[in-house]
Amino acid sequence: MELKRSDRLIIGLWAVILILLVRLFAIQIVDDSYKRDANNNSMVYHTIYPPRGIVYDRNGEVLVGNRICYDILVTPREVSAFDTLALAKALDLDTLWIREQMAYYKKYRSRIGWQTLQFAKQVSVEKYMKFAERAYDFPGFRGQVRTVRDYPFNAGGNLLGYVSEVNDREIEKEPDIYKSGDYIGKTGLEAAREKDLRGEKGYHVYLRDSRNKVQAAYKNGEFDKEAVPGKNIVTTIDAHLQQYGQELMHGKKGSLIALEPSTGEILAMVSSPGIDVDVLSNMGAHYAALAKDPGRPMFNRTVQASYPPGSVFKLVNGLIGLQEGVLEPWYQYPCNRGYYYTKTRKLGCHGHRSPLRLEEAVMMSCNAYFCYVLKNLLENNKYESVSDAFDKWREYVLSFGFGQKLGSDFPSELGGNIPTSKLYDKRYGRRRWRTSNVISLSIGQGEIGATPLQIANLAAIMANRGYYYIPHIVKDSEGLEIDAKYKERHYTMVDTSHFAKVIPGMWMAVNGGPGAGGTAGMACVPGLDICGKTGTAQNPHGADNSVFICFAPRENPRIAVVGYIENAGWGGSWACPLASLLIEKYLLGETTRPELEKRMMETVFNVAGN
């Protein structure tokens, strides 16, 4: 049937309407990109910055708090003529700089449109108040609340780390979380606990028009998101003890660490020279100077430096000897100012009476005694070769937390170094080396490296008589549980019963009284029952390092301390009194030896030289 022309035209009309509808269906319902573009067009998000989590010490003192400050924002389009001088005065800015800024805004006014830009950063509350009083004089300018870090105690600069603006690399890594201008923890606890501390940003959604002018809250704020404040963190640090430790270490280079042996909690951890907290809050201004400082104040040597532990390591060798059955407490070895490990070569010792038993050897830190112990350990018929015995010895040492990362909550922790038999096989040839080749290991020298934290952990092991908890700095608190590994006991391979055979030596070293030959008499505080072991570690760069580990009281110890002072000489003279002062402070609240305290605090080594 032939269609009438009028009908054809009507069919054509509806065909065109159908085409229009299909197209509308495609862009309105099928394609989502227009909805996205519409949101980009018309919505503007004003960020609400959450306050960062607060860091507390173990007793509820605030270590890191937040201080309110203001960023001054400007919407150039809304700025009308104002008194440049008055603004400069209110915000403490340079008049010329303000004029330059305004000229810049004017030049790029079409590109800027109704956008709001940052004008000044981190204006203090006092300054902001001055500005706010006269805000009506400066239309187009407004303040935005930000928080910056605030440090009530000058304690733990190196542990806490600092916060500053994210860089491009960090934004690239987590583009959903960080935007330009956000803050991020860069080092220390701030970096390690960034995820907990940062909180979640919120935003207000506003509608804007095509010229970027904000018109109203979008749907009465229905889609706004409140900022979620960062989680607070309770640390194991004792703020007062930490501060005291820093005062003691003033002018010295090295580490001072205090642990609670029964939990592995770090009570104080001083790396010196370190960073003062007032530097932390404004790292940008100090960074260049710090990076150039030869004393390397940003370097946290408590976990990032590896030293020979020195004589404190004799404890480990003694304990292994007891466990292996090659040593008994009553064994006596002679010492004639040293130990001849070949016909002509001698490992020297200081003058003391001879022969000594185990306890006395510990107390007087006899080198020769522990050379015999190591010789008996390695040249043991139980093992097929020195090499096999050595591997066994290494296994023991590792069980004390040496030679590998302890797994503390410091991400930059080093593992130290305990050599393997392979190293000597390579150096001397397979089966071609003997105790004499590795004799330095007996006294904690040679190819052995440990971080001060590992040495502190040894002190805790001695205090606990055979086990340790991984040292850590964050405590369980509400909403923030720490890893279960920090709550596990880690036993060494030495039976706990053997520890009691060594500890009297440590007690005697401190409390033996004058003339008895104890190396750590300077640590003696009546009534505290401090047990300790000195060490003097050779340092290829200048004078020996002074080392001391101790714990107190002898029964149910509450604190274990290591002092590791670089280039300070003999262990008994510096590390020993420093560590004992720290114990005194912790257990008694203040020192009974103000003279000593004063001398320790005031002595300044040349810490810059290296």
Place this chain on the structure above:
Amino acid sequence: MLQGTDRGLRSTVDWALILIYLVLVFIGWLNVYASIHTPDMGSPLDFSLRSGKQFVWILTAFVLALTILFAINPRMWEVLATPGYLIVLVLLVAVIFLGSEHKGSHSWFSVGPISFQPAEISKITTSLLLAGVMSRQGFSLGRWKDFWQVAAVLGLPMLIILAENETGSALVYVGMLFVLYREGLPGIFLGLLGLAIFIFILTLKTSVWVSLIVLGVIALLYLWYLLKQTRPLSRERRFSMRMLLLGTVVFAGLVFSTDFAFNKVLQDHQRLRIEVLLGMKDDPSGVGYNVRQSMIAIGSGGFFGKGFTNGTQNTGGFVPEQSTDFIFCTVGEEWGFFGCLIVLVLYGLLITRIVHDAEQSREPFTRIYGYCVASCLFMHLFINIGMTIGLMPVIGIPLPFLSYGGSSLWAFTLLLFIFIALNRQEKKYF
């Protein structure tokens, strides 16, 4: 009332047309209000606002409609066709020299606060005269004299309007081809027009050579068809062969002149609009911006839209001309696909109903005028909505009854109600 009424209002006036008209005008007013809506604006009837003004335009348009229906003898329109046409032609020319500049075209007369566009009225006068000419006793499009007469009636205003730089209004006259088709113009003319547009776009998008090959294939197909359908040596075949040859040559000429026409005849902004539409050029901040923003507004509407006055794109000023030429964006954004569907169906019903009434008419004048009205509305509808959704280049013409503006609302009211009055008169007397 007029004399000789033996049938009442109820049965003589096409109420369906009036109802659709009222609904569209009301939808238009709602959307004009929504398109300028801000949270702190005053009453929608405030005369300083576009919605207030549009309200006044609507009321006056109603007065106009009632006057046409009841106070003017519909015979008048036939009588007035020739003088009206001539007066408007004079105005069209005069406005080029006397009119005020309005977005790059000299097409507006401004008298105090009121400005109007002769081009809007010329649609009506041209339609009336066309109806007059074509309804004459013995008129036949096949006769050269009659054909040229029709060409002159349509061509004159179209050319003057083109000279005014009102491309959109001029394009509307192309729609009159549908009227001619209804009155006997061979369908091949519509086909050839479509082919010309296709070849033009193909040449721009690809190259002269691709177009020539396509053209050749079409010509060969047609030749094959001729050889199968016609007897050898018949007059019909010889005539068709000649026409085919002529057509091929003309189209080849078109292909070769496309480049010239596009680059030399079209003005820069027109060329740019076509280039953007065809995706040959990206111009997100200029012409492309308008289309892009318009599509974002409509596309973000979803199925049911964001709700009355809740649009963000229109009120935010992202869409250009959001209450006049781009009023459909507000419909699309706030009422969604559903709203668009209703508006389009209303237009479809309106035009269908006009065509239906025209076909029912016993007087050729009414029928031809009715087709003119339908074609006019269709062209506006297609060009305007096509433009907002990126199917047509940006051509500034209003959406009938919906766009803000007194001049256009009055013109369309006049256009439609003259037809309703003509239609009613017939029913009254026959």
